Amino acid sequence: MLVDSxxxxxxxxxxxxxxxxxxxxxxxxxxKLVTICTRLTEFDRVLAIAERFENVWCSVxxxxxxxxxxxxxxxxxxxxxxxxxxxxxxxxAGLDYHYDHSPRERxxxxxxxxxxxxxxxxxxxxxxxxxxDGDTVALLREGAxxxxxxxxxxxxxxxxxxxxxxxxxGFYISLSGIVTFRNAESLRxxxxxxxxxxxxxxxxxxxxxxxxxxxxxxxxxxxxxxAALVAELRGTAPDVFAAMTTANFHRLFTKAAG
Ligand SMILES: [Zn+2]
Ligand SMILES: [Zn+2]
Numbered sequence: 001m002l003v004d005s006x007x008x009x010x011x012x013x014x015x016x017x018x019x020x021x022x023x024x025x026x027x028x029x030x031x032k033l034v035t036i037c038t039r040l041t042e043f044d045r046v047l048a049i050a051e052r053f054e055n056v057w058c059s060v061x062x063x064x065x066x067x068x069x070x071x072x073x074x075x076x077x078x079x080x081x082x083x084x085x086x087x088x089x090x091x092x093a094g095l096d097y098h099y100d101h102s103p104r105e106r107x108x109x110x111x112x113x114x115x116x117x118x119x120x121x122x123x124x125x126x127x128x129x130x131x132x133d134g135d136t137v138a139l140l141r142e143g144a145x146x147x148x149x150x151x152x153x154x155x156x157x158x159x160x161x162x163x164x165x166x167x168x169x170g171f172y173i174s175l176s177g178i179v180t181f182r183n184a185e186s187l188r189x190x191x192x193x194x195x196x197x198x199x200x201x202x203x204x205x206x207x208x209x210x211x212x213x214x215x216x217x218x219x220x221x222x223x224x225x226x227a228a229l230v231a232e233l234r235g236t237a238p239d240v241f242a243a244m245t246t247a248n249f250h251r252l253f254t255k256a257a258g
Pocket of ligand 1: 155
Protein backbone atom coordinates (compact mmCIF):
# COMPACT_ATOMS: atom_id res chain seq x y z
CA MET A 1 0.00 0.00 0.00
CA LEU A 2 1.08 3.56 -0.80
CA VAL A 3 -0.03 6.75 0.93
CA ASP A 4 -0.64 10.15 -0.62
CA SER A 5 0.56 12.26 2.31
CA UNK A 6 -0.48 15.58 0.76
CA UNK A 7 -3.36 16.45 -1.56
CA UNK A 8 -6.10 19.08 -1.75
CA UNK A 9 -9.40 17.27 -2.17
CA UNK A 10 -11.43 20.34 -1.14
CA UNK A 11 -10.39 22.24 -4.29
CA UNK A 12 -13.21 22.97 -6.69
CA UNK A 13 -11.79 20.82 -9.52
CA UNK A 14 -12.56 17.70 -7.49
CA UNK A 15 -16.00 18.67 -6.26
CA UNK A 16 -18.04 16.95 -8.96
CA UNK A 17 -16.29 13.58 -8.73
CA UNK A 18 -14.78 13.15 -5.31
CA UNK A 19 -15.99 9.55 -5.01
CA UNK A 20 -14.30 8.74 -8.31
CA UNK A 21 -11.03 10.35 -7.24
CA UNK A 22 -10.89 8.52 -3.91
CA UNK A 23 -12.03 5.28 -5.57
CA UNK A 24 -9.35 5.46 -8.27
CA UNK A 25 -6.69 6.00 -5.59
CA UNK A 26 -7.82 2.89 -3.76
CA UNK A 27 -7.88 0.87 -6.99
CA UNK A 28 -4.31 2.01 -7.73
CA UNK A 29 -3.13 0.79 -4.31
CA UNK A 30 -3.08 4.20 -2.63
CA UNK A 31 -4.76 3.20 0.60
CA LYS A 32 -4.61 6.40 2.65
CA LEU A 33 -4.86 10.09 1.76
CA VAL A 34 -4.31 13.27 3.73
CA THR A 35 -6.25 16.25 2.41
CA ILE A 36 -4.43 19.42 3.41
CA CYS A 37 -5.99 22.61 4.74
CA THR A 38 -4.74 25.91 3.28
CA ARG A 39 -7.26 28.33 4.82
CA LEU A 40 -8.86 28.21 8.22
CA THR A 41 -12.03 29.63 6.67
CA GLU A 42 -12.21 26.45 4.54
CA PHE A 43 -11.41 24.04 7.37
CA ASP A 44 -15.01 22.84 7.79
CA ARG A 45 -15.12 21.72 4.16
CA VAL A 46 -11.75 19.96 4.45
CA LEU A 47 -12.84 18.16 7.62
CA ALA A 48 -16.16 17.15 6.05
CA ILE A 49 -14.24 15.31 3.30
CA ALA A 50 -12.10 13.50 5.87
CA GLU A 51 -15.24 12.52 7.76
CA ARG A 52 -16.93 11.27 4.60
CA PHE A 53 -14.23 8.72 3.66
CA GLU A 54 -12.78 6.26 6.17
CA ASN A 55 -9.36 6.29 4.45
CA VAL A 56 -9.01 10.09 4.25
CA TRP A 57 -7.55 12.27 7.02
CA CYS A 58 -6.88 16.01 7.08
CA SER A 59 -4.79 18.81 8.54
CA VAL A 60 -5.55 22.27 9.88
CA UNK A 61 -3.58 25.37 8.98
CA UNK A 62 -2.95 28.42 6.82
CA UNK A 63 -0.81 28.35 3.66
CA UNK A 64 1.81 31.14 3.50
CA UNK A 65 0.00 32.51 0.41
CA UNK A 66 -3.02 33.19 2.64
CA UNK A 67 -1.11 34.45 5.69
CA UNK A 68 -2.28 38.04 5.10
CA UNK A 69 -5.77 37.39 3.71
CA UNK A 70 -6.95 34.95 6.40
CA UNK A 71 -8.20 36.21 9.75
CA UNK A 72 -5.84 35.82 12.68
CA UNK A 73 -5.32 32.24 13.79
CA UNK A 74 -4.27 31.97 17.40
CA UNK A 75 -2.15 28.98 18.34
CA UNK A 76 -4.82 27.89 20.82
CA UNK A 77 -7.45 27.86 18.08
CA UNK A 78 -5.31 25.64 15.84
CA UNK A 79 -4.66 23.26 18.73
CA UNK A 80 -8.37 23.11 19.54
CA UNK A 81 -9.35 22.27 15.93
CA UNK A 82 -6.54 19.70 15.77
CA UNK A 83 -8.10 17.67 18.58
CA UNK A 84 -10.61 16.13 16.15
CA UNK A 85 -9.74 12.45 15.55
CA UNK A 86 -9.49 12.96 11.78
CA UNK A 87 -7.04 15.88 12.03
CA UNK A 88 -3.56 14.36 11.84
CA UNK A 89 -1.25 17.34 11.23
CA UNK A 90 -0.73 21.11 11.47
CA UNK A 91 -0.39 22.99 8.16
CA UNK A 92 0.33 23.45 5.52
CA ALA A 93 2.29 26.37 6.85
CA GLY A 94 5.60 27.96 6.07
CA LEU A 95 7.27 30.51 3.85
CA ASP A 96 6.90 31.22 0.14
CA TYR A 97 9.33 33.90 -0.98
CA HIS A 98 8.86 32.94 -4.63
CA TYR A 99 5.32 34.26 -4.97
CA ASP A 100 5.33 36.59 -1.94
CA HIS A 101 1.53 36.65 -1.89
CA SER A 102 1.73 37.76 1.74
CA PRO A 103 4.33 40.11 3.26
CA ARG A 104 7.30 38.08 4.53
CA GLU A 105 7.10 39.40 8.07
CA ARG A 106 3.47 38.26 8.24
CA UNK A 107 4.38 34.85 6.77
CA UNK A 108 6.99 34.36 9.48
CA UNK A 109 4.56 35.38 12.22
CA UNK A 110 1.86 32.95 11.03
CA UNK A 111 4.44 30.18 10.53
CA UNK A 112 5.68 30.64 14.13
CA UNK A 113 2.14 30.15 15.43
CA UNK A 114 1.82 26.91 13.49
CA UNK A 115 5.17 25.67 14.81
CA UNK A 116 3.89 26.42 18.30
CA UNK A 117 0.58 24.63 17.56
CA UNK A 118 2.45 21.55 16.33
CA UNK A 119 4.49 21.45 19.54
CA UNK A 120 1.44 21.96 21.77
CA UNK A 121 -0.73 19.40 19.96
CA UNK A 122 2.05 16.85 19.48
CA UNK A 123 1.03 16.61 15.80
CA UNK A 124 3.45 16.82 12.88
CA UNK A 125 3.98 20.16 11.14
CA UNK A 126 3.45 20.12 7.36
CA UNK A 127 5.90 22.66 5.97
CA UNK A 128 5.64 24.54 2.67
CA UNK A 129 8.93 26.23 1.79
CA UNK A 130 9.82 27.92 -1.48
CA UNK A 131 12.88 30.14 -2.02
CA UNK A 132 13.06 30.49 1.74
CA ASP A 133 15.47 27.75 2.83
CA GLY A 134 17.47 29.85 5.29
CA ASP A 135 14.49 31.34 7.13
CA THR A 136 12.59 28.04 7.13
CA VAL A 137 15.48 26.20 8.80
CA ALA A 138 16.02 29.09 11.26
CA LEU A 139 12.38 29.12 12.38
CA LEU A 140 12.20 25.33 12.62
CA ARG A 141 15.39 25.31 14.72
CA GLU A 142 13.91 27.95 16.98
CA GLY A 143 10.82 25.78 17.51
CA ALA A 144 12.73 22.53 17.84
CA UNK A 145 14.88 24.09 20.58
CA UNK A 146 11.72 24.35 22.67
CA UNK A 147 11.24 20.60 22.23
CA UNK A 148 8.56 18.31 20.88
CA UNK A 149 8.59 19.39 17.23
CA UNK A 150 8.21 16.89 14.38
CA UNK A 151 7.12 17.27 10.79
CA UNK A 152 7.69 17.04 7.07
CA UNK A 153 8.96 19.33 4.33
CA UNK A 154 6.21 18.77 1.80
CA UNK A 155 6.70 18.85 -1.97
CA UNK A 156 10.42 19.13 -1.41
CA UNK A 157 12.02 21.01 -4.31
CA UNK A 158 14.71 23.01 -2.54
CA UNK A 159 18.42 22.66 -1.95
CA UNK A 160 20.58 20.40 0.16
CA UNK A 161 20.62 23.18 2.80
CA UNK A 162 16.93 22.71 3.60
CA UNK A 163 17.09 18.91 3.28
CA UNK A 164 19.99 18.63 5.72
CA UNK A 165 18.72 21.33 8.07
CA UNK A 166 15.30 19.71 8.32
CA UNK A 167 16.60 16.16 8.68
CA UNK A 168 18.96 17.27 11.47
CA UNK A 169 15.83 18.29 13.34
CA GLY A 170 14.30 14.86 12.72
CA PHE A 171 12.00 16.07 9.93
CA TYR A 172 10.87 13.94 7.00
CA ILE A 173 11.19 14.86 3.32
CA SER A 174 8.20 14.35 1.04
CA LEU A 175 8.68 14.10 -2.72
CA SER A 176 6.03 15.10 -5.24
CA GLY A 177 5.71 14.66 -9.01
CA ILE A 178 8.39 17.32 -9.51
CA VAL A 179 11.01 14.60 -9.04
CA THR A 180 9.75 12.95 -12.26
CA PHE A 181 10.21 16.09 -14.37
CA ARG A 182 12.93 15.96 -16.97
CA ASN A 183 14.78 19.03 -15.66
CA ALA A 184 14.79 17.90 -12.01
CA GLU A 185 18.20 16.22 -12.00
CA SER A 186 19.45 18.07 -8.91
CA LEU A 187 16.31 17.08 -7.01
CA ARG A 188 16.81 13.45 -8.04
CA UNK A 189 20.36 13.64 -6.69
CA UNK A 190 19.00 14.77 -3.31
CA UNK A 191 16.26 12.11 -3.46
CA UNK A 192 18.87 9.38 -3.83
CA UNK A 193 20.58 10.47 -0.62
CA UNK A 194 17.58 10.75 1.73
CA UNK A 195 17.76 7.99 4.37
CA UNK A 196 15.15 5.21 4.03
CA UNK A 197 13.44 6.17 7.26
CA UNK A 198 12.97 9.86 6.35
CA UNK A 199 11.16 9.62 3.02
CA UNK A 200 7.50 10.21 2.12
CA UNK A 201 5.68 10.63 -1.20
CA UNK A 202 2.74 12.83 -2.14
CA UNK A 203 0.89 14.31 -5.08
CA UNK A 204 0.00 17.87 -3.95
CA UNK A 205 -2.97 17.25 -6.27
CA UNK A 206 -4.50 18.93 -8.19
CA UNK A 207 -1.07 20.46 -8.91
CA UNK A 208 2.17 18.99 -10.24
CA UNK A 209 1.02 15.80 -11.97
CA UNK A 210 3.97 13.44 -12.38
CA UNK A 211 5.18 12.14 -15.73
CA UNK A 212 3.38 10.63 -17.73
CA UNK A 213 0.49 12.91 -16.73
CA UNK A 214 2.54 16.12 -16.55
CA UNK A 215 0.51 19.22 -17.36
CA UNK A 216 -2.81 17.54 -16.62
CA UNK A 217 -4.87 17.69 -13.44
CA UNK A 218 -3.16 15.63 -10.77
CA UNK A 219 -4.98 13.20 -8.45
CA UNK A 220 -3.95 10.91 -5.56
CA UNK A 221 -3.84 7.74 -7.73
CA UNK A 222 -0.90 9.26 -9.63
CA UNK A 223 1.40 9.03 -6.60
CA UNK A 224 2.22 5.55 -7.93
CA UNK A 225 4.25 7.15 -10.75
CA UNK A 226 6.30 9.26 -8.35
CA ALA A 227 6.86 6.25 -6.08
CA ALA A 228 7.91 4.05 -9.03
CA LEU A 229 10.47 6.58 -10.21
CA VAL A 230 11.97 7.23 -6.77
CA ALA A 231 12.11 3.50 -6.02
CA GLU A 232 13.99 2.90 -9.26
CA LEU A 233 16.30 5.82 -8.54
CA ARG A 234 17.21 4.28 -5.19
CA GLY A 235 17.46 0.71 -6.52
CA THR A 236 14.56 -0.40 -4.31
CA ALA A 237 11.80 -2.82 -5.35
CA PRO A 238 8.43 -1.02 -5.69
CA ASP A 239 6.72 -3.10 -2.98
CA VAL A 240 9.60 -2.55 -0.56
CA PHE A 241 9.49 1.17 -1.29
CA ALA A 242 5.74 1.26 -0.68
CA ALA A 243 6.06 -0.57 2.65
CA MET A 244 8.92 1.69 3.71
CA THR A 245 7.22 5.02 2.94
CA THR A 246 3.96 3.82 4.47
CA ALA A 247 5.78 2.82 7.68
CA ASN A 248 7.39 6.28 7.72
CA PHE A 249 3.99 7.89 7.25
CA HIS A 250 2.53 5.95 10.19
CA ARG A 251 5.51 6.79 12.41
CA LEU A 252 5.02 10.52 11.74
CA PHE A 253 1.23 10.77 11.35
CA THR A 254 0.41 8.60 14.34
CA LYS A 255 -3.29 9.49 14.35
CA ALA A 256 -3.65 7.94 10.87
CA ALA A 257 -1.86 4.73 11.86
CA GLY A 258 -3.64 1.46 12.59
ZN1 LIG B 1 2.60 23.62 -0.48
ZN1 LIG C 1 -0.28 21.71 -0.78
